[in-house]
Amino acid sequence: MTGSCAVDFPVMAFFKKSYFMDKENQTIVAYFIIKGITDVPELQVSIFILVLLMYLITLGGNMTILLLVCLDHRLHTPMYFFLGNLSIVDMCSSTVTLHNILLIGITGNRAISHQSCIAQIFFFGSFLSNELLFLTAMSYDRYVAICNPLRYTVIMNFRVSALLATVCWLLGFVEIIPYAVLVTGYPCYNSNIVNHFFCDLLAVIKLSCSDTSVLEILFIAEGMVILTLGPLFLTIISYIFIIVTILRIRTSIGRRKAFYTCSSHLTVVLLLYTTLIGQYMRPVTTDSLEYNKLFALFNTVAVPILNPIIYSLKNKDVKSAVQQKLCFFKLHSSSDLIKSKDAGNNQLNPNTGKLATEFKTTEAAPGNQSCKNRDSSDTASKGKIKSSHKPPLS
Template sequence: MGRRNITQVSDFILMGLTDSEEIRLALFTLFLLIYLITVLGSVGMILIIYLDSRLHTPMYFFLSHFSFLDLSYSSVITPKTLDNLLTSNKYVSYLNCFIQMNCFVFLAVTQCFLLSSMAYDSCEAICSPLCYLVVMSTRHCCSLLFGSYLIGFMDSFVNMLCMSRLHFCDSNVIYHFFCEAPPVLALSCTDTHDIEMIISIFCWLQSTGISYHGVCVSYVAILSTILKITSTSGKRKAFSTCASHLLAVTIFYGTAIFTYIKPSKSYYLGKDHMASVFYTIVIHMLNPLIYSLQNKEVKNALRRVMQKRKGPKQLK
């Protein structure tokens, strides 16, 4: 069998979402608005939690870091997408492509395990309210947070080792709007079967297997406890504690699973871009809105912060 020419790729071409100038401008305006809302919502959530001492609890400790991950996640993908849409600058260097890819993996996996930690926190709050503050101590919360970041780093490191073994022969055109593992694997002339298997097993066992299983177990326990509550107001209060988180989990895992059950070769056809747009750009705008609009404590904290700011002005 003849050998194919293997070249050292210095850059890639991101095909983006569309070639139509009118659609590109419309998407640029939409994505810029979404990104601004994401930044304002995430930074606002972090500041509210930091400034209001009543929110210095385990639940909001995790939520502040979740907002930080939303901001970071969106910032890894959206700016380059906006540049692509506005200037038609489709080129991205080999190094920047792999940095973006591994940052994406790190943040996505970390967010998976942080969602699992938040589900565990809700479970303890509802199922064992008397022991909640003892179990969810500052040390325990920091351990869960550190573990989430550590597992995210491990997944990213394995992904980096696997992807560094790839060679590219015929084309450097990525049929996607950002550097994601499946379309890059589809582009490589290397036999990617073993690499895909390693990445899939590692990601599914840790991200989906462990974190998703942890979320499911927590919510089974929560649902069982809620069903035992006799009063309607008690059930409503218990459900409201975890409603925002449950909605965020459903959206995050639903779109991710829908996308990643597809084979990498499907990216040659430019499929699933809308699902990718949703879980890389849109969902991170929705998370701050979900946690703020459905959470009375956050809205009350915002009101208290605004009143404190008005107070000194009135004195002047």
């Protein structure tokens, strides 16, 4: 058996360089060339259409979640407040990374300036940090809701939720500043061709001919331990307490209901951290860069698409809000259609001194009828609640 049997990881392998290179191979880079997902010309159109479709689905799904959280009063809770922020993060992260593929497909220009590349590294790292921090804040919210439900509204009030969201946004951007500063200080590179579909930190550093030992220590100590493993550790601690509390519930229905409230968040956490581990902690091979691109593509395309789908399919409140808004639009569209038909009929016989046709109520469609039934049931239930809370007679 020939060859080395040592197993290395991409984080370490990308930083292992030889610093005794010929000066003729070292150049000061003014711009980079983004290689993209693939350099096969026959696949460029298909990739562009697929990425554009995925990007539009990402924007549509997350924008729907954000609008529902803002418009529906039943979703004005800390959990959905954090979910709305997470939707903003997903839309921004996809825009930062996927716009390169879309621009290459439209213009054919793969060049990106050095400053734009550094900015892309900064914003991608910041939004990734924000997503991890918001998922950690949501795990704490689930911990309070399940382990201390009687004091949930007192602990997770609007002030606390806004403070946690502000910390997540600020800390996510501040943590990435040292990386952007260090990469900006690297004067020369062995090549300006980035084997990725955006300016990923590890893909750019692999091209540098400067001493990257400081960035290596920072990436391992701050990036992996504090930024990634720190939120993961806090999330695991929260779910340990959640699982212990659920197991103490006596009835199976109560245990199932308690677990159902955090199943969506747990699914998203497992999906995101599995992708990050596969991207940065996988043993390096000869096809390491190609696999890194696939994991990064899944992280920037599939995860933002799956987040609203998971929360809409596994959450009764979100499904109920969607159905209510659809019923609202159906009722208004049918009423507008009736008014327009009535107005058209009245214009057929002018100067008669009276209406030519009387307004006739049409039989509602099954969907509209169900919406009316739902509205009437909601009104009846609200009336029962109000009557049950009347003060006793003196």
